[in-house]
Amino acid sequence: MALTDLYDRASSLLERRFLKNAFLPVAVFPVILSWPILIQSGRLDRLAAWWESLSTAGRIVLGLAYFVVTWFFAAIVASQWRNIIRLFEGYPIERTPLGQRSADWHRRRRTEATQWQHYLEYPDEDEVLPTRLGNILRTAERYPFARYNADTIVIWPRLYHLLPESVQRDVEDRRATLEFLLVTCLFWAAFGVADFIILSVTGAAPWVACLCLLVGAVGATLAYESSLSAAMEYGERIKAGFELHRGQLLAALGLKTPGSLEEEKRMWRAFDKFVRQARPADMEQYRRTSAPPTGGA
Template sequence: MFGTITGVLDRRFVVNALLPAVAFLGLVVAVPISRYGASVGLAWWNRQSGSAQAVLGAAFVLAALVLAYVLDAAGAFSLTVAQGRWGSRGPGRVLAQRAAAWHHRKAQRAADDPELTPGRRDAMRLRYPPASAADEFQATTLGNVLHVAARYPHTRYGINAAIVWPRLYTVLPDSWAGTLGTIRSTLALHMTFATLLALLGPAAAVYLLLVGGQWWLVLAWYWGCAAAAWAAYRAALASAQLYATYTAVTFDAHRLQLRTKLGIDGPETPEQWAALARFWHRNIPLDAEVAEPPTATPRASRGGRTLRPSTAWAVFTLLAGVAGALLAMSM
């Protein structure tokens, strides 16, 4: 069955969008069943005529396909939000700055801790930029991990990863490109589940409040979905760290193959990679002399209050869950 479906639809679409959509709609159906009982749900289904059941089944399939296409189209936006890019102005920008400042101070404390074990120090190095680069910190841990992955080829070889990566990908062996694609798909899958579960918890709690569900059922759905969403996000973070490692290895092991394919001779230098990036991105000839802008002096840590994203999310979830439970008990 799965082989037939993936033969008609793209396998990535099926795994990263269609299966999460089906699982999400299944949980949506389970919400009223948890309120009224499985026997009531089965009795209602058996009272429907055969044609009505066929229409309901077709509607479920159609809803799953529509939701899957929405999830597939919104995947890049979801990942952007998860990286802490919450807008260039307004409250989103302020929250992102506060959260980034918290991550920077965490990295600064780790860098200044003489008792930090080598293993923990290496883990922090894979998770955060150097503490001296205060302006490079992102608002979320996932954003920092992916930023470190993009930062590595520039600091090591002078390569602009955003410009060179699409061209480097064309020279990768099929097996290695497949491994990168699998890790990337796993990251996207976990983020999809995290997004859907984060939306389902509050929606299920509100529905149960409106239909007079028990307080413990409201809490079970709300906090259960919140915990599952957090677990999915942590899984996405682990996939992002693995993807960052494999991305670094890709530049280490295959960048010279790109130079060979382009017919570039001579020693490899950061200036050569910078000239290629300018040629590809701005159409500036390779032999043109370009005055580079002066290197900006890293600024100190942002002042003011900081905001730990996970703590803020946990506090909000706790307060909203308690409020929902109290409301359910009073109804």
């Protein structure tokens, strides 16, 4: 594939991901947030009348200003996708009393889980995180190490470039879906809390404030529950990508085809030491003595 084709595909993917996961939620959020407040205060009609009084040029200027501001804040949200995922994984509270109690609860559930649930949702006992989402993603991240002694942090950035285009696209689509659901969950939670506080402070009817809080809680819960399935699907793509294409990575690294599973584990351990500790001696015994066949291993 030509470099221009790769650039065009990457650009279109990033553009779709940005528009869906950042720009759209940021653009819609102020409208949803302000709607109950305007209705309750009786200012919605005045706002509509003010908008009708504007000239066409004024509406265009305001529309462009809203677009620019929305794009700016959407760019901030897009830059924080990884931190948003880590937030829902439970890393910020991992070492707090709340996080430890939550992790202990998941450890107790882990002892009652089926073998299939262990495969999908639970890492080793000493690696359990405070949230279900965190455990699902950590299980996928630890899969290559648990099966082959291959560290995902070291292996995945190198393996990704060898994956077929369709597999790369599938992985990115699954991750984009996960990001969208988590951003949606965060915004629904913000809507519920912010409207509850604003309506309570401004003297609105208590049932209206509580209704907004309830709607926000339900929306956030539904989005989070949906993100769990999306995380499992994303994790499965990572596991399958490594399982099916790790031989290509070994060939691209100039290493021989392992003769057994135990030898492959030793090879990945040696490569990890080579990357992390600059110890090439451990890899010498696994170097390929002849050129690999066309098409990789």
